[in-house]
Amino acid sequence: MATATQSRRSAESLAKKQREISVSEFFAKNRHLLGFDNPRKALLTTVKEAVDNSIDACEEAKILPDISVEIESVPEKEDRLIVTITDNGPGIVRNQIPKIFGKLLYGSKFHRLRMSRGQQGIGISAAGMYSLLTTGKPIHIISRINEKKKAHDFELQIDTTRNEPIVVRDEELEWDRPHGTRVRLEIVGRYQKGRLSVDEYLEQVAIANPHLKMSYKSPDGKGAEFPRAVEELPREPKEIKPHPHGVELGVMMKMLHETKSRTLGGFLQSDFSRVSSGVAQKICDMAGLRTNMRPSRAAVREVEKLHKAIAKVKIMNPPTDVLSPIGEMNLLKGMHKQVQAEFYSAVMRPPAVYRGNPFQVEVGIAYGVQGHGSDDSIRVLRFANRVPLLYQQGACAVSDSIVGTAWRNYGISQSRGSLPSGPIAIAVHLASVWVPFTSESKEAIAHYDVIIKEMKLAIQEAGRRVATFLRRRQRQTKQLQRRSIFERYIEEVAEACNELSGANQKRLMKQLQDMAVRVTKIEEQKARKEVSPDDFLKGTTSLVIPENAPQEEEE
Amino acid sequence: MARATKKTKNMDNETRAKLVKLAESVVKQVQKKENPIIQIPTRSLSNVHFDPKKKMIRMGDQKHSRMFFNTSMARKFMQTMLVASTVKGELLRSGKTTSIRDLYYMMKHTVEGTRENTFEEQDESDPIIEDLEVSVDSLREELHLFASNKGAMVGDMTIVDSGDTIDLRRMGSGGWSIPSIVEPNVVQFKKVNAKFILLVEKDAMWRRLNEDKFWQKHHCILLHGQGQPPRGVRRLLYRMVNELKLPLYVFVDNDPWGYYIYSVIKQGSINLAYESQRMAVPSARFVGLSSFDKDRFKLPSNVTIQLTPEDINRAKQLLSYDWFQKAAWKKEIRNMLRAGVKLELEALSKKDISFASDEFLPKKIKDKDWLD
Numbered sequence: 057m058a059t060a061t062q063s064r065r066s067a068e069s070l071a072k073k074q075r076e077i078s079v080s081e082f083f084a085k086n087r088h089l090l091g092f093d094n095p096r097k098a099l100l101t102t103v104k105e106a107v108d109n110s111i112d113a114c115e116e117a118k119i120l121p122d123i124s125v126e127i128e129s130v131p132e133k134e135d136r137l138i139v140t141i142t143d144n145g146p147g148i149v150r151n152q153i154p155k156i157f158g159k160l161l162y163g164s165k166f167h168r169l170r171m172s173r174g175q176q177g178i179g180i181s182a183a184g185m186y187s188l189l190t191t192g193k194p195i196h197i198i199s200r201i202n203e204k205k206k207a208h209d210f211e212l213q214i215d216t217t218r219n220e221p222i223v224v225r226d227e228e229l230e231w232d233r234p235h236g237t238r239v240r241l242e243i244v245g246r247y248q249k250g251r252l253s254v255d256e257y258l259e260q261v262a263i264a265n266p267h268l269k270m271s272y273k274s275p276d277g278k279g280a281e282f283p284r285a286v287e288e289l290p291r292e293p294k295e296i297k298p299h300p301h302g303v304e305l306g307v308m309m310k311m312l313h314e315t316k317s318r319t320l321g322g323f324l325q326s327d328f329s330r331v332s333s334g335v336a337q338k339i340c341d342m343a344g345l346r347t348n349m350r351p352s353r354a355a356v357r358e359v360e361k362l363h364k365a366i367a368k369v370k371i372m373n374p375p376t377d378v379l380s381p382i383g384e385m386n387l388l389k390g391m392h393k394q395v396q397a398e399f400y401s402a403v404m405r406p407p408a409v410y411r412g413n414p415f416q417v418e419v420g421i422a423y424g425v426q427g428h429g430s431d432d433s434i435r436v437l438r439f440a441n442r443v444p445l446l447y448q449q450g451a452c453a454v455s456d457s458i459v460g461t462a463w464r465n466y467g468i469s470q471s472r473g474s475l476p477s478g479p480i481a482i483a484v485h486l487a488s489v490w491v492p493f494t495s496e497s498k499e500a501i502a503h504y505d506v507i508i509k510e511m512k513l514a515i516q517e518a519g520r521r522v523a524t525f526l527r528r529r530q531r532q533t534k535q536l537q538r539r540s541i542f543e544r545y546i547e548e549v550a551e552a553c554n555e556l557s558g559a560n561q562k563r564l565m566k567q568l569q570d571m572a573v574r575v576t577k578i579e580e581q582k583a584r585k586e587v588s589p590d591d592f593l594k595g596t597t598s599l600v601i602p603e604n605a606p607q608e609e610e611e
Numbered sequence: 612m613a614r615a616t617k618k619t620k621n622m623d624n625e626t627r628a629k630l631v632k633l634a635e636s637v638v639k640q641v642q643k644k645e646n647p648i649i650q651i652p653t654r655s656l657s658n659v660h661f662d663p664k665k666k667m668i669r670m671g672d673q674k675h676s677r678m679f680f681n682t683s684m685a686r687k688f689m690q691t692m693l694v695a696s697t698v699k700g701e702l703l704r705s706g707k708t709t710s711i712r713d714l715y716y717m718m719k720h721t722v723e724g725t726r727e728n729t730f731e732e733q734d735e736s737d738p739i740i741e742d743l744e745v746s747v748d749s750l751r752e753e754l755h756l757f758a759s760n761k762g763a764m765v766g767d768m769t770i771v772d773s774g775d776t777i778d779l780r781r782m783g784s785g786g787w788s789i790p791s792i793v794e795p796n797v798v799q800f801k802k803v804n805a806k807f808i809l810l811v812e813k814d815a816m817w818r819r820l821n822e823d824k825f826w827q828k829h830h831c832i833l834l835h836g837q838g839q840p841p842r843g844v845r846r847l848l849y850r851m852v853n854e855l856k857l858p859l860y861v862f863v864d865n866d867p868w869g870y871y872i873y874s875v876i877k878q879g880s881i882n883l884a885y886e887s888q889r890m891a892v893p894s895a896r897f898v899g900l901s902s903f904d905k906d907r908f909k910l911p912s913n914v915t916i917q918l919t920p921e922d923i924n925r926a927k928q929l930l931s932y933d934w935f936q937k938a939a940w941k942k943e944i945r946n947m948l949r950a951g952v953k954l955e956l957e958a959l960s961k962k963d964i965s966f967a968s969d970e971f972l973p974k975k976i977k978d979k980d981w982l983d
Contacts, residue, residue, distance in 0.1 A: 541682050544725055545689035549637075549679065552689075552696035556634030567641050568679075575646070575680045 081216050083185055091447075091497040092186045095135055096252075099127070099245030100446065101497075102139050102186070103254050105179035106239050107261060108443055110143035111268060112173045113237070117146035118289060122269045125258065127247060129275040136191065137245040137275065142238040147201035150208050150226075157184050157195055157239070158212040158221025169413070169489040171293035171379050173443045183241060185214050190244035194224045199237040207231035247275045252446050258282065260437055260444035263390040263420075263483060264382060285389040294378035296489060297329040300339075300366045302412020309359050312351040320354070320362075321347030330372045339365050376407030376414040379487045382442065387420040387483065388599060395481050398424030401521040401598040403514045410504045415488035417507070419514040421480065423522050424601075428479040434458075436475065437483035438501070440491040445499055452500035454484045457511035466523035482518065484511055521598055539576035546572065619796075622753055623703050629747040630699045637679075637692070646680045649691055652745045652885070659884045661933035666877075666893035668934065670745075670884035677742075690739045693718050693729055695747070702755035708792075711737055711756050745885055751842070757791035762844040763814070764789055765821055766832030767804040773797055779832070784821065789834065791843040793850065803855055804830055809972070810848065811835045812863040812872055816956040816967065823968035829976075832857070839872055842883065845890040848876060852892050859892055860976065865900035866918075866953035867925035870935075870944065873897045878934045897982040898975045900954050902947035908971060914961045915952035922953060939982055 083090060091101035103125060114121035122144045130136035148156060159181055184195040200207035211225035249255055258272050258280070266285035273279040303311070317323040324336040331339075340347045343365035345358060354362070382390070384402040391400050400422050407416040420437075428435060438445040438454045449455050455475070463469070463476035470476035492502040501507065546568045554561040633649065640647040651674060652658070658673035679688045697718050702709060709717070715736040720729055730736045744751055751757065763786030766779045772790070779787055790797065809831050811817045817835035820826070826833040832851065836844040852859050861876055863869030877895040879887030901907075905915065918926075926944055929935050935944070947953065959967045975981065 538682050541685050542680060544722055544727070545679075545685050547723055548689045548729065549692050552692035553634045553638055555696040555700045556692075557631045557638060559634065559638045564638060564641060567644075571641070571644065571646075571680065 083182060084189055084216050087182075087186060087189075089496050090182045091499070092182070095244050095246040096248055097447070098186055098190075098243060099137060099139070099247060100252065100254055100257055102183040102241060102243055102245065103127070103141070104257060104443070105174070105183050106139070106141035106241075107258075108173040109180050110141060110145055110237070111261075111265060111442075113145035114143060115289060115292070118292070119144060119146065120267060120269070120284070120287070120289060121145070121265075124271045124273075125254075126273045127254065127275050128273075129247070130242065135244050135246055136242065137247060138240065138242050139245075140238065140240045142233075142236060144233065144236045147199045147207075147235045147237055148197075149201060153197055153199060153208060153210050154212055154221035154223055157181055157197055157210075158214050158223075159219055169298055170295040171441055171487055171489050173441050180239065181214070183243075184212065185216065187241040187243045188213055189216075191242045193242040196240040197237065198229060198231060200231050200233060200235050203234045207233075255280070257444055257446055259394050260439070260446075260483075261442075263394045263437065264387075264439045264442040264444065264485060266382075266386045266390040266393065283393070285393045286386050290382070290386075291380045293380040293489075294375075296374060296378050296414070297327060299330060299374040299409070299412030300324070300328045300371055303328075303363075303366075305359065305363050308363055309354075309356070312354050312359065315351050317351060319348045320345060320351055323351045329374050335369065335371055338369050342368055373409045374412060374414050376409070376416070378489060379407055379414060379416050381416050381418050381487045382485055384418070387418055387485070391420045391422050391481070391483060392599060395422045396426040397422035397479070397481065398601045399522065399525045399599070400601075401518055401525075403517045403521075405510050405514045408506060408510050410488075410492070410506045413488055413490045413492075415486060415491075415507065415510075417510040417514045418485040418487070419511070419518045420483040420485075421518040421522060422482075423478075423480055423525060425479045425481050428481070430478050432479075433475040433477050434480040434482060437481060439483065439485040440493070440498070440501055441487055442485070443498075445501070447497075448494070448499040451494055453503045453508050454486075454501060454511060456503060457484070457508050457515055458482065460508070461512055461515045461519060463519060466519040467526050468519070468522070480522070482515070484515070486511075525598070525600065535576040539572050542572040542576070543569065623706070623755075626747075626749045626753045627699060627703050629749055630695045630703075633695055633747055634692070646678045647688070648679075649677045649688065649746055650674045651677055651691075651742050654741065654745065654882050654884065656881050659881050661878065663933075667887040667891040668879040668881065668884050669887060687739065687742075690718075690730065690736070691743055691746075694736070694739050694743050698743075698754045698756070706755075708752075708755040708757060710791075711740055711751075711758055714740070714756060741882070750886070750889075752792045752794060758841055758843065760788045760790050760843070761841045762789040762834060762836040763787060763817065764832065764834035764847075766808075766826045766834075767830050768800065768832055769802040771799040771801060776801070780827070784818065786817075786821065786834075789836075789843050789847060791841065793843050793847045795850075798847070798850075800851070800855060805832045805855075805857060806830045807976075808832045808834070808848065808851055808857050808859045810840070810844075810859065810861050810876065811956070812838065812869060813956060816862070819960070819965070820968050820972075823965050825968040825972070828968075829973065836872075839868075840876065842886065842890065845876060845886075848892055848895075849890050852894065859895045860898045860981065861895055862898050862956070862972070863900070864953065864955045865902055865904065865947065866955075867922055867929055867944075867947075869900070870897075870929055871925075874929075874932075874934060898972065898980070900956065900958070901982065902943055902950060902954075904971075905950075905954060905958075908959075908962070910954070910958060911961055914958035915950075915954055918948070918951050918953055923948065937983070943982060 092098040107123060107125065110123050111121050124142045126140045128138045130138060157180060187193060187195055194211040194213045197210040198207050206228040209227045209229040210223065213222040213224055215222055255274065258270065262268060262270060262282040267289055269284040270282040311327055312323065315323045315327055317326055320340060321333065321336040324331045324339060325333060337347060343361040345362060381404060384404045387402040388400055402420045405417045407414050425435065436449060436455065436458060438452055445452065459473060459475060468476045468478050486501055486507065492504060494500045494502050546565055550561045550564040550568065553559045553564055637647045652670060653673040653675050658671040659668050660671060662669045677684050677688050677691060679685055697714065701717060712733055715730055715733045718729055718736065722729060740756060744754065764779060765782045765786040768779050770777050770779065777787055811820065812835065814835055814837060817833065820833055834844065848859060851857055861873045863872050876892055879891040926948055930941065930944055959971055
């Protein structure tokens with residue numbers, strides 16, 4: 057309630073308090089938006105950002121990635137962890153190092169449309185900022201670009217007000233690696249096993265990146281080795297220009313002002329994909345604008361007309377060969393490498409388009425997953441551009457697609473409106489030049505109808521293959537039961553015949569045994585040891601691990 | 612019971628040859644990589660017909676295939692072969708005869724590598740023996756098998772049983788126990804003063820009649836078969852009727868099961884239709900209890916028992932059989948259904964303890980008050 061003693065403040069006095077907020081400051085106050093909510097999640101996000109960057113860098117330089125992840129606890133300091141990620145990537149040139157690691161929203165990925173793991177240029181510098189904010193320790197980087205040069209050894213801090221890096225140390229160093237980058241951060245974090253852990257994250261990274269070799273050491277002195285399952289790099293994704301149908305009004309204005317083209321027609325043709333001179337003409341005609349007008353002169357009203365016209369003109373879909381999906385075979389190999397199960401299959405959908413952005417869905421499924429109860433909900437592995445998504449499963453388009461699939465049709469139990477249950481692991485991968493996340497922390501894929509539709513189609517195909525496998529296994533079990541009934545009585549019958557007519561008992565038994573096998577014939581199966589992922593039933597991209605096959609020995 | 616007469620030796624050779632043939636056919640089929648099959652004449656209603664000329668139930672030509680490679684038949688196939696081999700290996704070889712219960716124990720053992728027995732119950736082996744009888748066309752006695760004694764007989768007659776002379780007038784209260792095999796080489800009829808034969812359904816009424824010396828007063832042969840009479844009793848009836856030319860009266864409860872006992876004695880049974888020729892007595896007469904007897908003999912109304920749904924169903928089944936199509940029989944059964952009650956033989960004792968022997972049966976036979 058206002059009282060007489062309170063006087064009104066002038067706009068001028070208020071203006072003194074209004075000033076620019078730096079992104080870094082914003083982050084410092086809103087770190088949950090980027091995935092640093094609590095110590096446990098902060099550790100995961102730190103590892104994730106560093107690993108994503110390393111793999112992206114290797115792939116761009118066409119190097120098969122070989123990465124090590126090490127997490128150490130700091131003696132006598134609870135909740136303090138040192139995270140070190142080392143890669144064999146191309147390295148970073150000296151004057152870029154401070155900006156990449158010490159400045160938020162700096163990077164090569166935001167300004168282009170190209171499939172990559174990171175897309176905003178926030179990740180690793182956010183981790184650095186988190187490190188600084190929680191421990192006061194600088195971020196430590198060693199990077200080397202080739203054998204001829206020495207490695208650079210940097211220590212960086214971030215000026216959170218100005219969003220600028222502060223170089224604490226800049227030295228040269230002898231390093232045993234010919235090229236690559238090592239990032240070391242000390243953070244407040246907590247290491248925990250189980251769901252949503254770093255362990256799980258790295259395991260899923262290995263599934264989606266079978267070309268990756270990775271070694272991992274956890275604070276408890278354990279860890280894991282993830283061998284490489286594929287010796288080829290994924291196809292290099294291509295950069296594309298935005299498709300007119302995916303561009304919003306504000307972006308369109310910005311593009312009009314920044315373009316190098318001098319005419320509207322030229323702008324449309326050169327700054328967008330799939331716009332020919334004919335299409336440009338059509339758009340201009342429909343908008344009532346001249347093709348030779350200067351783009352930078354367009355008034356707001358004219359841009360609005362242009363934007364509306366674009367929506368009405370039929371434009372060819374963007375090129376879809378720009379993506380680099382994991383591929384059915386490789387997804388199968390990745391699943392087979394990390395998930396022990398009886399049956400595997402992988403399904404890849406043809407590329408499709410949402411809001412002008414090409415995307416592609418892949419699904420890998422494993423049935424008979426070891427240690428997974430038949431009453432437990434199935435295990436869902438979500439991937440976006442090969443990056444595992446662990447948090448916010450319920451808010452993700454992947455979950456909606458799985459829940460919205462009628463699993464009972466495939467002989468798998470499912471309560472209405474929930475995930476099916478059974479010994480199943482399902483991996484859903486969305487590859488796109490721009491993955492629509494629900495938030496900046498990149499934890500869940502947004503619900504675009506066309507994306508959900510593609511996911512469902514792939515999941516349904518995978519479900520059908522599981523159903524086929526289950527039916528066949530049921531038939532086999534039945535046949536084996538039948539056979540055992542016949543086999544039970546063979547000796548008695550042969551003995552009786554021998555007593556009655558002097559028939560050769562052994563020979564008769566052998567003949568009856570052969571017949572028993574013949575009348576209960578089932579497909580011959582290879583023993584597990586003989587199966588290599590390269591033998592996957594040719595052309596079907598499914599793999600059946602025979603029952604009673606010898607188990608692989610523990611290492 | 613080892614008897615090595617020339618006749619039985621020939622019979623044994625014939626039986627042995629039939630069993631060997633059975634095994635040879637199985638082996639031959641296996642060698643041709645065919646599913647081994649034993650053909651078994653079908654012993655069910657679908658494969659019997661009533662021969663109106665001979666007035667008996669005859670078995671048809673239908674056979675069913677018992678095959679080894681069929682999950683529901685494999686066990687029975689094995690059991691059939693086991694019965695055949697045990698009969699040949701144990702009984703024919705030694706020349707000894709044994710009971711079907713003994714045979715069950717001889718064959719029973721655990722199937723190797725399982726916890727399953729070749730036969731779990733005697734109920735399982737008995738029908739398999741009957742299957743073997745029909746499929747190799749050898750009677751039970753030819754397989755050296757007999758059933759346990761069932762039923763008893765007294766009367767005005769002397770017989771020889773396995774060489775021992777037995778005066779059926781001096782059998783005390785228990786009577787002569789009727790063996791399962793009563794072929795002429797075992798049982799011979801000697802001095803016969805009886806004028807007719809009376810088969811009683813149950814032991815209790817038989818004891819009453821025996822105690823009252825009914826057979827002495829009326830010069831008859833009195834026997835019972837403990838409910839549905841076994842093959843030994845039926846064969847004995849057949850022989851007495853045909854060899855001694857005596858009329859046969861049947862005295863059973865007034866319910867569908869009593870009717871059927873009479874019908875089995877007269878026409879033969881569905882299950883053992885292949886034995887009808889040797890056992891059926893088409894001249895047998897039904898002297899009671901009839902569904903009309905309650906009124907005719909003024910029995911007190913509280914002696915009746917309600918028909919159960921099972922009784923009603925069975926009665927309706929009987930009405931559908933070819934051999935129950937005589938008008939008098941339809942009337943008889945329908946009357947029982949209409950009244951909705953049945954009568955046991957013991958109901959007669961309600962009037963007087965010896966009512967059956969002193970009044971009921973003499974009057975029935977004198978008045979020729981029977982159903983044919």
